[in-house]
Amino acid sequence: MIHESVLLESRTLRDSALERTEVLDRVKALSLLPDGMHVTTAMVAAYFEVGIEAIKSLVKDYRRELETNGYRLLTGEELRSFKDLSGIQSHTRSLAIYSRRAILNIAMLLRDSEVARQVRTYLLDMEYLARTRPVDNPPAQTDRDSLDDRIDQRITHILGRTVVPMFNALIETSGEHRRELIALRTGVQSIERRLRQHHARLQRLEGPREDRLLAGVMASMDAMNGREFEEHVADLLRRDGCTDVVVRGGPRDRGVDITGRTADGRSIGVQCKRFAPHLAITSPDVQKFIGAAKVLHVSEVALYVATCPFTRDALKSPPRAA
Known part of the structure; x- marks a missing residue:
């Protein structure tokens, strides 16, 4: 059995890993809609390098699970409001959007994608690291500071110097959607903080690993x-x-x-x-x-x-x- 395939079979394991959305950017750059939070079906297919029908088929089979994690099919007034807020130019009567959690959920379900397989492998490696870290010996403050200094500057630049200022400008000129924009800006700032918190763990995954097989073994036992x-x-x-x-x-x-x-x-x-x-x-x-x-x-x-x-x-x- 391919070790990362345990995530394909166990929803319990998938649910336990859904907070680790940062691995998506670690495997491959993920393009987002102008709202900075969602992608379309075509964008999901492009990220995983598969056809659009493969994503639609997966949504059909696992729709309830994906909806729990941020998949939504927008129609009517909800779709019009989303287009106005995000700047999307589309004449379709419905639009499927996916949050980062939903995209990670798809990565744990999509079989015929090398990108999805790499995401699953990263998740299992992170699970193994979580198990082997001493539970009552937190890293020294100096260690955390040195890791924070190595955060990917591209991500912080986009979030801190592009996305947040964009929201600031929209908030100043918007009346009807001011409250929603402020909430979205807060969400983006929260994502930036979470990226910093997770960066230390991701650094451990960059070097060559001789114990990769152990991650799959531990995940297999979790399924028992x-x-x-x-x-x-x-x-x-x-x-x-x-x-x-x-x-x-x-x-x-x-x-x-x-x-x-x-x-x-x-x-x-x-x-x-x-x-x-x-x-x-x-x-x-x-x-x-x-x-x-x-x-x-x-x-x-x-x-x-x-x-x-x-x-x-x-x-x-x-x-x-x-």
Whole structure:
């Protein structure tokens, strides 16, 4: 299986990544309508280097999901107001527009596009970085400042020196749409701030990566339910020479999900936790497991397997967390 293809299959994974719209510009420059916030179907097709019909077919199949993330079909008065505000010259009776979230949503659904595949790969890399960063060791202020200095000057120039002044001029001369224009200007300024916040993480993706495969592995495990994850870990134990491997996960597992024997004959107890990357395994979690493994199950080896980070205190708790 192609590793980035897990995003094609799991809406839960897609929803978890929709805030990372900055990866669109990292993969390829995205042209926007004059409102600075939307694109048309033709512009989406041009970005992904596919035909317009491919985008229309995708919208037909996933319309409800895309509408949740900013896809809209404008008609009537709403269309006329949008044309007046954005300066679009069009005589069509309807117009489909897409927000950046909707475009990213399409990138996670579009199969026959190399650009979409690159976007999915970036998203999985960012997911992997989020998992491996220590949860209680934020970067020093000096580190953040040095990263901010390297923000793409083209983006900040367009947003700060072109788009915002354009809104300022429109606000001064507009009466009927003044409130809407002020709201749009605030949105653009918010986007600029978010680009700065995300830039530090994007810098990590620019160099060559030897651990790219791990991103797909982690995403594949995210698509599993709890029982499937336990069975997966059990298969890994058998692969590494363990015997008598039994999956015991459930309300009566007494704190240990898997038991068995190592290749050299020692008894082993395993705890499996398939948590989201923003959560963390704490020291009390590890200590509770140690008590169950050592006292209730008399395990000689205690192994804690999780898909989320461990706090520093948890990593110091014996046995070694994994």
